[in-house]
Amino acid sequence: MAHVSASRHPEPGAPPTRDPAPPAAVAAELARRYPDAHCELDFASPLQLLVATVLSAQTTDVRVNQVTPELFERYPTAASLSAADVGDLEAILRPLGFFRSKAAALIGLGRALAEEHDGEVPADLTALVALPGVGRKTANVVLGNAFDVPGITVDTHVGRLARRFGWTDDVDPVRVERRLGDLFPPREWVVLCHRLIFHGRRICFARRPACGECPLAGICPSAEV
Numbered sequence: 001m002a003h004v005s006a007s008r009h010p011e012p013g014a015p016p017t018r019d020p021a022p023p024a025a026v027a028a029e030l031a032r033r034y035p036d037a038h039c040e041l042d043f044a045s046p047l048q049l050l051v052a053t054v055l056s057a058q059t060t061d062v063r064v065n066q067v068t069p070e071l072f073e074r075y076p077t078a079a080s081l082s083a084a085d086v087g088d089l090e091a092i093l094r095p096l097g098f099f100r101s102k103a104a105a106l107i108g109l110g111r112a113l114a115e116e117h118d119g120e121v122p123a124d125l126t127a128l129v130a131l132p133g134v135g136r137k138t139a140n141v142v143l144g145n146a147f148d149v150p151g152i153t154v155d156t157h158v159g160r161l162a163r164r165f166g167w168t169d170d171v172d173p174v175r176v177e178r179r180l181g182d183l184f185p186p187r188e189w190v191v192l193c194h195r196l197i198f199h200g201r202r203i204c205f206a207r208r209p210a211c212g213e214c215p216l217a218g219i220c221p222s223a224e225v
């Protein structure tokens with residue numbers, strides 16, 4: 001008979017196998033490990049952060065940072081983006097993949113900002129998610145990092161780590177966001193997400209988490225050490 005062993009790194013939705021990790025202890029250890037965790041997209045204004053975040057879908061922050069200097073220089077305002085020649089824009093975005101849809105998205109975003117918000121990025125969740133191509137995750141990145149408005153960004157790393165710590169078994173980003181909002185005070189939300197993302201990128205990988213190197217192994221219910 002085939003032997004099936006249970007993974008100790010639960011798949012999304014699988015129940016945690018031990019007690020959840022204490023949220024305050026996790027936050028404290030992550031703060032020790034990643035005191036300077038920050039948004040890894042380069043930006044100098046809310047518009048630049050919004051554009052960079054939209055571009056970061058299905059690619060890495062490193063790649064986005066390689067194309068944005070030219071992009072921001074050629075198209076410094078929402079109006080200039082809305083009037084961009086699509087071929088020129090696609091040529092700049094080509095290294096990111098999906099460059100046609102991303103170019104169209106930026107032109108639409110520039111147009112909406114220019115026509116509906118005087119070219120400014122609104123510091124408001126409802127207004128942000130009403131913009132074309134802007135979802136809740138992007139909106140929370142912009143609010144937290146460009147406007148210092150507390151927001152929880154549930155990307156693939158934050159969702160995965162929240163489940164591994166046993167804080168939730170949900171895969172729905174909005175419900176994970178609410179759960180984290182219950183566990184942590186708003187003043188910690190933005191930096192906590194940066195630290196979870198740093199940890200997910202450096203140690204708690206999706207496929208083979210490096211539990212042997214992880215400072216949280218003693219309190220993580222998914223630890224395999």
Ligand code: SF4
Nearest residue numbers: 204209211214220223
């Ligand atoms: S790497 Fe750390 S946080 Fe991730 S599952 Fe292993 S012990 Fe838990």
